[in-house]
Amino acid sequence: MSQFKTQEEAEAAGVYVQKIRSFVKREGRLTKGQAKALEEFWPTMGLLHSDGKLDFEQVFGRIAPIVLEIGFGMGKSLVEMAANETDKDFIGIEVHRPGVGTCMAEADEQGVSNLRVFEHDAVEVLADCVADQSIDRLQLFFPDPWHKKRHHKRRIIQPDFVQKLRAKLKIGGVFHMATDWENYAEHMLEVMSSAEGFKNLSQHDDYVPRPENRPLTKFEQRGHRLGHGVWDLMFERVS
Numbered sequence: 587m588s589q590f591k592t593q594e595e596a597e598a599a600g601v602y603v604q605k606i607r608s609f610v611k612r613e614g615r616l617t618k619g620q621a622k623a624l625e626e627f628w629p630t631m632g633l634l635h636s637d638g639k640l641d642f643e644q645v646f647g648r649i650a651p652i653v654l655e656i657g658f659g660m661g662k663s664l665v666e667m668a669a670n671e672t673d674k675d676f677i678g679i680e681v682h683r684p685g686v687g688t689c690m691a692e693a694d695e696q697g698v699s700n701l702r703v704f705e706h707d708a709v710e711v712l713a714d715c716v717a718d719q720s721i722d723r724l725q726l727f728f729p730d731p732w733h734k735k736r737h738h739k740r741r742i743i744q745p746d747f748v749q750k751l752r753a754k755l756k757i758g759g760v761f762h763m764a765t766d767w768e769n770y771a772e773h774m775l776e777v778m779s780s781a782e783g784f785k786n787l788s789q790h791d792d793y794v795p796r797p798e799n800r801p802l803t804k805f806e807q808r809g810h811r812l813g814h815g816v817w818d819l820m821f822e823r824v825s
């Protein structure tokens with residue numbers, strides 16, 4: 587890519603550049619329940635990257651604050667939050683198909699109607715489907731930590747990406763992250779603290795206590811018992 591300054595320039599010139607992605611696509615087999623959920627609920631809950639820019643009013647049939655979650659896994663906490671905060675509309679983005687199936691099945695079981703999901707790379711969904719200054723809260727819970735130093739470039743939190751996220755948040759909107767990997771927490775804090783346009787909502791300019799609205803997962807409960815830490819970070823878009 588040497589003669590091109592950015593990936594976009596290279597692509598525009600027709601040069602294929604391998605993108606550094608924050609995930610490795612694991613195909614994973616679908617359980618019967620997941621396959622059934624994908625078939626049954628996709629027409630009401632699924633959103634397609636190829637449909638382009640979203641019109642939230644059209645999608646949800648109302649105007650309400652929008653919460654967008656990147657990498658929801660199986661969607662357990664996302665569904666719980668959507669069920670608890672019915673005054674808001676939720677959009678989840680996940681590349682792992684079985685997780686999307688489980689999430690929709692769970693949402694149906696709990697009678698959640700304020701949730702829609704993408705099965706796609708969140709980086710592309712944000713760029714192509716989400717209007718600037720349209721999101722009230724962005725959530726990134728337990729992103730893949732990419733433990734090895736040589737893989738740190740795959741971590742989704744990077745200065746460039748954070749500015750892309752900032753553009754999507756409304757002024758006053760909040761970016762909420764959580765991780766159980768201390769080195770990633772430090773990396774998040776470092777990147778976010780030097781990111782233009784954000785204010786740390788922590789009293790001590792580091793981490794915040796887990797907000798009540800982020801459900802405590804079983805995995806976290808177990809971690810607490812074993813003395814493992816979890817770090818929550820909240821940054822407001824101020825400009």
Ligand SMILES: C[S@@+](CC[C@H](N)C(=O)[O-])C[C@H]1O[C@@H](n2cnc3c(N)ncnc32)[C@H](O)[C@@H]1O
Nearest residue numbers: 608609657658659680681682707708727728730
């Ligand atoms: C460690 S898991 C955590 C899942 C969930 N948030 C939780 O707390 O249980 C990270 C998830 O992020 C997803 N992911 C990673 N990069 C992504 C991207 N660019 N777009 C969408 N999902 C992504 C992965 O597929 C994986 O399911």
